[in-house]
Amino acid sequence: MTRPFADLHVAVLMGGLSSEREVSLSSGKECADALEGQVAKVSRVDAGRDIAQVLAALKPDVVLNALHGEWGEDGCVQGILETLQIPYTHSGVLASAITMDKDKTKSILRAAGVLVPGGGLFDRHAVARGHVIPPPYIVKPNAEGSSVGVYLVAEGAPPQAEVGADDWTYGDQVMVEPYIRGKELAVAVIGEATGPRALTVTDITPVKGFYDYEAKYAPGGSVHQLPADLPPAVFEAAMRESELAHAALGCRGVSRSDFRYDDLNDVLVLLEVNTQPGMTPTSLVPEQAAFAGMGYKDLVRWMVEDASCPR
Numbered sequence: 001m002t003r004p005f006a007d008l009h010v011a012v013l014m015g016g017l018s019s020e021r022e023v024s025l026s027s028g029k030e031c032a033d034a035l036e037g038q039v040a041k042v043s044r045v046d047a048g049r050d051i052a053q054v055l056a057a058l059k060p061d062v063v064l065n066a067l068h069g070e071w072g073e074d075g076c077v078q079g080i081l082e083t084l085q086i087p088y089t090h091s092g093v094l095a096s097a098i099t100m101d102k103d104k105t106k107s108i109l110r111a112a113g114v115l116v117p118g119g120g121l122f123d124r125h126a127v128a129r130g131h132v133i134p135p136p137y138i139v140k141p142n143a144e145g146s147s148v149g150v151y152l153v154a155e156g157a158p159p160q161a162e163v164g165a166d167d168w169t170y171g172d173q174v175m176v177e178p179y180i181r182g183k184e185l186a187v188a189v190i191g192e193a194t195g196p197r198a199l200t201v202t203d204i205t206p207v208k209g210f211y212d213y214e215a216k217y218a219p220g221g222s223v224h225q226l227p228a229d230l231p232p233a234v235f236e237a238a239m240r241e242s243e244l245a246h247a248a249l250g251c252r253g254v255s256r257s258d259f260r261y262d263d264l265n266d267v268l269v270l271l272e273v274n275t276q277p278g279m280t281p282t283s284l285v286p287e288q289a290a291f292a293g294m295g296y297k298d299l300v301r302w303m304v305e306d307a308s309c310p311r
Contacts (some may be wrong), residue, residue: 003238005039005305006040007041007194007233008040008041008062009060010039010041010060011045011057012032012043012063012064012066013064013065014027014031014059015028015031016069017070019113019144019149020069022146023278024202026280026281027278027279027280029044030279031066031090033302034297038301039304046076052080054082055080055081056084060257063081063089063293064081064303065077066279067274067276070147073102075093075094079093082309084148087308089254089303090275090276091253093311095250096293099255099273099275100275102142102175102197102272108248109270111248112248114244115267115268115269116178116270117138117178119175120193122176124252125164127174127176128161128162129159130161135154135156136153136155136179138150138151138153138177138178139153139160139174139175139176140175144170149170162220175226180262182260182261182264182266183228183260185204185279186256186257186258188254188289189242189255193247196248197243200239200288201226201235202221202224203225203228203229204222205223207223224287225253226288234266234268238257242255242257243269245273246273252308252311253307254303255275256273258271285299
């Protein structure tokens with residue numbers, strides 16, 4: 001971008017059409033609030049199917065994409081922005097589409113030498129009728145985030161009947177993976193695919209039960225320890241593998257890699273990579289950026305300054 005940062009008109013996309021709409025509204029509000037006073041104009045856009053027409057009329061200099069989930073995070077909106085030739089934040093069309101598909105992401109990470117969970121895709125009705133792999137295991141949509149539609153099937157528990165229900169809206173195939181006991185870890189990465197930089201490792205402990213949607217976004221739903229108290233070799237492996245994942249998938253801007261670390265067996269497994277990580281008050285990326293010396297406003301500014309087209 002050639003214009004001074006203070007002269008920019010930034011459109012912040014939020015809300016959207018996915019099951020993660022409420023999280024996106026919170027992320028977008030925080031980002032827009034952070035930009036107020038830093039740039040000439042901030043347009044808060046609750047993104048709908050008329051987004052191309054809305055942006056064509058607004059004519060922003062930059063789009064900060066704070067959408068989460070299907071349509072906003074899977075390459076669709078990124079394709080619209082490429083067509084309109086508006087510089088935008090986060091990953092481009094291909095990386096966004098790949099990382100939104102958990103099965104394809106695992107294939108690429110496995111080829112890059114990153115340890116990922118076993119299991120695979122199964123018909124949701126088969127999963128609802130019986131155990132397709134031995135419990136305990138995790139059932140989750142193949143193309144959702146924020147732990148939407150995620151279930152832990154414990155040893156001795158019946159199959160997860162909810163995934164076979166008529167009101168299930170997350171696709172006819174679901175990802176089923178062996179449950180990995182131990183620590184829930186996350187690593188934020190910023191930068192180009194050719195030179196990504198991991199910030200730190202956070203150890204996440206849910207206040208109660210499983211690390212689900214409520215534990216992620218409800219105030220006090222989980223406790224974050226950063227930097228995580230891990231053996232140095234494990235800490236460095238999480239940092240290195242998150243950078244490797246960012247690069248292998250072609251991510252841009254900010255990403256977040258989620259891990260499980262089985263401390264009894266000393267096994268670190270990368271679960272998934274998020275190309276549009278949350279920017280809410282309880283989100284991990286701004287917390288890690290602050291630990292690394294980058295305040296929330298500075299992080300949002302960096303994201304806008306990093307925007308480009310094509311991505």
